[in-house]
Amino acid sequence: MDQDLPTWDDTRAADVFNEHRRLLTSVAYRVLGRWSDAEDVVQDAWLRWSGSDYARIEDPKAFLVTVTTRLAIDQLRKVQTRKESYVGPWLPEPVLTRDGADSSPDAADRVVLDDTVSLAMLLVMETLSPLERAVFVLREAFDYSFAEIAAMLDRTEPAVRQLLVRARNHVHEKRPRYPLDDAKRQSIADRFLAACVGGDVRPLLELLSPEVTLVADGGGVVTAARRPVEGQDHVARFLLGIVDKYAKFMQEGADLRIEVVAGGVNGSPAIVAFLDGKVLYVYTLDLDEDGRIRAVFGMANPEKLEGVRALEV
Structure with a gap:
């Protein structure tokens, strides 16, 4: 045997x-x-x-x-x-x-x-x-x-x-659901990025849930909001402020680009900012049943970006 x-x-x-x-x-x-x-x-x-x-x-x-x-x-x-x-x-x-x-x-x-x-x-x-x-x-x-x-x-x-x-x-009560298919979530992410880059708050407000919250994690290593940003208007203007900051970097000659990674980050559509080919920031979108964005999770702490380094070129 x-x-x-x-x-x-x-x-x-x-x-x-x-x-x-x-x-x-x-x-x-x-x-x-x-x-x-x-x-x-x-x-x-x-x-x-x-x-x-x-x-x-x-x-x-x-x-x-x-x-x-x-x-x-x-x-x-x-x-x-x-x-x-x-x-x-x-x-x-x-x-x-x-x-x-x-x-x-x-x-x-x-x-x-x-x-x-x-x-x-x-x-x-x-x-x-x-x-x-x-x-x-x-x-x-x-x-x-x-x-x-x-x-x-x-x-x-x-x-x-x-x-x-x-x-x-x-x-049970807080468990998020994802009834939208990949194509719809891709479309929402594309529209979200276009609205942010376009600088017009109105199309951005249409995408955000009234109760939307933005949470950013900088870990004290890089600059990030120390408290959650809540509400459509506050979140929209905060996002436009970030894009405006990125635009200034690009005007100064920085190699910065922003792209959609559909479904690729924690199973959700995400916006990734790259600086000199390296991941600078990851924004993951949490959607409600109607396809509106109920939360934006932003990761800026470089010590916590190892799981997305494969995106770098």
């Missing part, structure tokens, strides 16, 4: 890990909301895996997801402590959820294209405890059974069910 078991070596171990790397990163990112921390967690998972007795592991995928989830929970507790001293509003790190050259993601990419990866949803999940968040992610985003989650988190099934009920109750 033992002769029929596959043999393990470093190459096979690396192949197995890489086969599941996308899944592990997706789990870690949802639990943490930080791409850089998610990559660190996956690297730590690799170290745990490379030091394991492979022959004793019956299900490598389950083992890797378990290790990654537990490491992410531990890291999340540390991140929550760091947030207490964070300068200005805190936003999850934006991340590309599609290959920019392909608007039709293949099956391997679908793991990151549900609504639990949107910035709006990640912010809602910030209200959960680390365990609640992990249970919610594993169940809602990856459809693991209660028995599987219980084994991963070393909890009983009733305890896992209770954690999920609490998590769902927290997010």
